[in-house]
Amino acid sequence: MLFDDNEHILLLEHTFRADRGWGVPGGFICKREQPEAALRRELREEVSIELDDIKFLFTRTLNIGQVELFYRARVIGEPKPSSFEIKSAKWFPLKALPPDLSKDQTGLIERALELDENSE
Numbered sequence: 634m635l636f637d638d639n640e641h642i643l644l645l646e647h648t649f650r651a652d653r654g655w656g657v658p659g660g661f662i663c664k665r666e667q668p669e670a671a672l673r674r675e676l677r678e679e680v681s682i683e684l685d686d687i688k689f690l691f692t693r694t695l696n697i698g699q700v701e702l703f704y705r706a707r708v709i710g711e712p713k714p715s716s717f718e719i720k721s722a723k724w725f726p727l728k729a730l731p732p733d734l735s736k737d738q739t740g741l742i743e744r745a746l747e748l749d750e751n752s753e
Contacts, residue, residue: 680712
């Protein structure tokens with residue numbers, strides 16, 4: 634989850650999410666790649682940004698062999714699509730998320746904010 638000031642979140646409109654394009658940034662880890670390195674690589678490849686202040690938040694398991702890791706980080710640079718996978722990148726106010734954002738994605742954002750608030 635990429636927040637700019639606890640009031641906005643960076644969401645990407647992904648070409649592979651046909652029914653609901655907007656969602657939190659994500660990607661896959663390459664063989665022998667560390668999770669934080671994968672996070673940095675994916676965001677560099679997809680929206681040409683660097684990250685600072687990376688903080689692990691939580692994991693969730695979707696299917697056998699698929700585990701999602703969620704982080705909070707600060708963005709360095711202005712996000713702009715730099716991969717065929719991404720249609721657009723936009724900062725959304727947390728109180729005005731895209732109407733077609735799935736309930737799953739909304740729930741993940743809410744969980745990240747709650748966990749982050751409880752850790753302070």
